[in-house]
Amino acid sequence: MDSRISATDLARKLGDVLGRIRYRGDSFVVERNGEPVARLTPLAAGTAGTLREGLGAWRSAGADVGDFGGDLAKVNRADRPARNPWAW
Numbered sequence: 001m002d003s004r005i006s007a008t009d010l011a012r013k014l015g016d017v018l019g020r021i022r023y024r025g026d027s028f029v030v031e032r033n034g035e036p037v038a039r040l041t042p043l044a045a046g047t048a049g050t051l052r053e054g055l056g057a058w059r060s061a062g063a064d065v066g067d068f069g070g071d072l073a074k075v076n077r078a079d080r081p082a083r084n085p086w087a088w
Contacts, residue, residue, distance in 0.1 A: 002029045002039065 020026040
């Protein structure tokens with residue numbers, strides 16, 4: 001069951017509320033002027049995905065990246081170390 005919390009109380013107690021969501025699995029319905037406007041719930045485990053999955057999705061999308069490697073090489077060649085403002 002969701003606990004109800006006003007937007008003002010949420011702003012005042014954000015750290016505590018996030019801790020309760022993360023460690024206890026609590027859920028909250030945020031209200032503004034007595035009307036529900038949002039629900040805060042814990043994320044399901046593993047919803048973020050992995051880098052491998054992200055790269056696989058990017059590759060399978062078929063986006064044309066052009067000469068991305070060549071562009072990076074140009075940037076690296078043009079890069080210069082920052083000037084030391086303390087050097088005489």
